[in-house]
Amino acid sequence: MSSIEQTLSIIKPDAVERSLVDNIKDIFTKNNLKIKESKKIHISKDEASEFYKVHQSKPFYNDLCAYLSSGPIVVMILEGESAVITNRKLMGATNPKDAEENTIRKLYGISIDKNSVHGSDSIENAKKEIEFFFKN
Ligand code: CDP
Numbered sequence: 100m101s102s103i104e105q106t107l108s109i110i111k112p113d114a115v116e117r118s119l120v121d122n123i124k125d126i127f128t129k130n131n132l133k134i135k136e137s138k139k140i141h142i143s144k145d146e147a148s149e150f151y152k153v154h155q156s157k158p159f160y161n162d163l164c165a166y167l168s169s170g171p172i173v174v175m176i177l178e179g180e181s182a183v184i185t186n187r188k189l190m191g192a193t194n195p196k197d198a199e200e201n202t203i204r205k206l207y208g209i210s211i212d213k214n215s216v217h218g219s220d221s222i223e224n225a226k227k228e229i230e231f232f233f234k235n
């Protein structure tokens with residue numbers, strides 16, 4: 100059964116800063132994920148804290164929110180067959196050191212915090228995250 104889904108992707112400050120936006124977008128489109136919406140924005144630390152509030156009890160939460168708001172990011176709605184899991188596979192493991200060859204994080208990630216991309220981890224969270232950035 101075909102299941103066309105949407106998911107949220109973010110190109111994080113480390114990758115925007117290194118001009119990797121087009122390279123990363125190419126990986127999505129070559130793997131059958133359409134970029135339905137895309138915008139470059141610079142969010143505040145409060146907005147980042149709201150976006151990542153699921154991680155509020157984690158030791159890395161404060162640094163994570165400071166980091167996501169430290170420079171421009173590109174937020175996108177990706178659409179395609181099993182888009183949530185397809186995007187997660189293309190991203191690779193959270194820590195670039197553990198990511199498989201040719202994944203975005205293996206190719207471009209610098210460290211566990213500067214790992215170049217965010218992707219929704221479930222259909223439910225994808226809906227919430229798309230709403231957060233695109234349905235104001
Ligand atoms: O992004 P992903 O869903 O793969 O990982 P997560 O567990 O949801 O964590 C969110 C983000 O927090 C990661 O992408 C990392 O940038 C950051 N993080 C960190 O800085 N240190 C950790 N030990 C774990 C995550």
Ligand code: MG
Binds near residue numbers: 218220
């Ligand atoms: Mg996550």
